[in-house]
Amino acid sequence: MSNPTAAMLVIGDEILSGRTRDSNMHYLAGELTRIGIRLQEARMVADDHGDIVAAVNALRGRYDTVFTSGGIGPTHDDITADAIAAAFGVAIGHRADAMALLQAHYDRSGQPFNEARQRMARIPEGARLIDNPVSIAPGFSLDNVHVMAGVPGIFQAMVASVLPTLTGGAPLLSQSLRVNRGEGEIATPFAALAAEFPDLTMGSYPFNQNGAYGTNLVVRGTDPGRLDAAMVKLVALFG
Amino acid sequence: MSNPTAAMLVIGDEILSGRTRDSNMHYLAGELTRIGIRLQEARMVADDHGDIVAAVNALRGRYDTVFTSGGIGPTHDDITADAIAAAFGVAIGHRADAMALLQAHYDRSGQPFNEARQRMARIPEGARLIDNPVSIAPGFSLDNVHVMAGVPGIFQAMVASVLPTLTGGAPLLSQSLRVNRGEGEIATPFAALAAEFPDLTMGSYPFNQNGAYGTNLVVRGTDPGRLDAAMVKLVALFG
Numbered sequence: 001m002s003n004p005t006a007a008m009l010v011i012g013d014e015i016l017s018g019r020t021r022d023s024n025m026h027y028l029a030g031e032l033t034r035i036g037i038r039l040q041e042a043r044m045v046a047d048d049h050g051d052i053v054a055a056v057n058a059l060r061g062r063y064d065t066v067f068t069s070g071g072i073g074p075t076h077d078d079i080t081a082d083a084i085a086a087a088f089g090v091a092i093g094h095r096a097d098a099m100a101l102l103q104a105h106y107d108r109s110g111q112p113f114n115e116a117r118q119r120m121a122r123i124p125e126g127a128r129l130i131d132n133p134v135s136i137a138p139g140f141s142l143d144n145v146h147v148m149a150g151v152p153g154i155f156q157a158m159v160a161s162v163l164p165t166l167t168g169g170a171p172l173l174s175q176s177l178r179v180n181r182g183e184g185e186i187a188t189p190f191a192a193l194a195a196e197f198p199d200l201t202m203g204s205y206p207f208n209q210n211g212a213y214g215t216n217l218v219v220r221g222t223d224p225g226r227l228d229a230a231m232v233k234l235v236a237l238f239g
Numbered sequence: 240m241s242n243p244t245a246a247m248l249v250i251g252d253e254i255l256s257g258r259t260r261d262s263n264m265h266y267l268a269g270e271l272t273r274i275g276i277r278l279q280e281a282r283m284v285a286d287d288h289g290d291i292v293a294a295v296n297a298l299r300g301r302y303d304t305v306f307t308s309g310g311i312g313p314t315h316d317d318i319t320a321d322a323i324a325a326a327f328g329v330a331i332g333h334r335a336d337a338m339a340l341l342q343a344h345y346d347r348s349g350q351p352f353n354e355a356r357q358r359m360a361r362i363p364e365g366a367r368l369i370d371n372p373v374s375i376a377p378g379f380s381l382d383n384v385h386v387m388a389g390v391p392g393i394f395q396a397m398v399a400s401v402l403p404t405l406t407g408g409a410p411l412l413s414q415s416l417r418v419n420r421g422e423g424e425i426a427t428p429f430a431a432l433a434a435e436f437p438d439l440t441m442g443s444y445p446f447n448q449n450g451a452y453g454t455n456l457v458v459r460g461t462d463p464g465r466l467d468a469a470m471v472k473l474v475a476l477f478g
Contacts, residue, residue: 016281017413021265031256032257043282047442075430076426085380191314208390
């Protein structure tokens with residue numbers, strides 16, 4: 001299947017220390033699947049300049065689109081914008097349109113537009129701003145890399161701005177069947193069925209809920225007719 | 240801070256498609272922090288042989304310890320053990336002690352120890368088995384790579400077996416202060432405080448709950464006395 005590909009880079013000490021459980025990657029995964037972009041890899045790195053630069057450069061060369069979350073706020077530990085500029089080898093500075101957006105926002109709210117808040121207008125040269133309807137401070141896109149906030153509500157709003165600008169593929173569909181048997185019992189016929197449908201991917205996911213165990217069998221692909229055909233056979237085998 | 244380092248590799252199509260939200264990385268992050276091992280990177284890749292091999296080799300060379308989750312069950316989409324063997328350039332086959340463990344388990348439960356179930360005894364040459372008290376099929380460790388199940392209950396049991404075999408460091412401690420001010424208001428004095436304590440890391444995490452917004456300020460390090468000293472100053476500034 002030749003859907004466009006994507007990767008996500010989650011940036012932040014708080015994720016790797018276990019303080020915060022990331023939710024942005026799971027959210028993005030669902031959104032991309034819906035529009036037919038295949039999320040092929042995700043990475044999580046700390047607020048470390050060298051680690052961010054290395055990860056961005058590895059991912060942007062390999063996948064059609066890269067999304068980052070985290071590290072674009074006003075505090076000293078927010079170093080993502082500088083790292084992205086370094087990864088692309090471009091300059092970074094306070095940009096007039098971002099300054100104007102933020103100035104108007106803080107004027108309206110009667111808060112000082114101080115030096116820390118002005119940091120959020122530092123944008124790498126050549127980037128396009130990503131709208132932030134929640135707290136105004138913009139994200140930005142540079143080439144195929146989309147740099148977004150880590151706060152889930154803002155991240156989601158930024159994803160909503162970016163996705164319509166991307167070329168998707170045929171939606172990545174899935175259907176599943178829950179069976180009350182262990183994986184070891186169904187594995188051989190399930191593998192044979194998967195071999196009959198090389199254009200689909202089939203996965204099995206064991207569960208154990210309230211003492212009942214079983215397996216969720218999931219079929220994925222882009223052709224609804226093929227999915228239906230596979231599900232008919234799956235139900236005949238295990239339904 | 241010179242704590243031992245670690246990385247985690249989460250393996251599975253179901254994570255990247257958005258079907259399942261990974262919980263193992265967050266669990267492991269908390270456990271490692273407690274024993275003073277610094278989780279520096281996490282990656283998530285699909286059930287793809289080449290992607291798994293490349294990620295394992297990148298991570299095992301760079302970090303003291305690597306943990307993987309997922310892909311060691313009996314079905315055709317479980318390809319992790321073969322990929323690990325390929326990454327290390329070693330052979331893989333059904334191992335006698337793993338076969339004996341599983342044979343006894345299926346004999347007890349009156350289920351056939353069929354070919355699919357026997358796949359779970361395929362272990363790369365030179366590996367040590369990781370005990371699975373939940374469903375018997377073992378994980379394994381090869382050099383500094385620990386290969387574990389994706390089902391959270393089994394993953395956690397395997398982590399409990401592996402951690403006592405590792406050399407930890409001073410526990411990575413953290414203290415936090417919740418302030419009812421935005422990040423932009425506290426950023427400058429907070430950065431100055433962080434500069435006074437170069438042996439600690441300080442991060443700020445904005446929140447917006449039920450219309451109340453504010454910031455959680457988090458101080459991390461290994462020396463409890465230094466953390467206390469920083470917190471006294473933090474409270475004096477913002478408390």
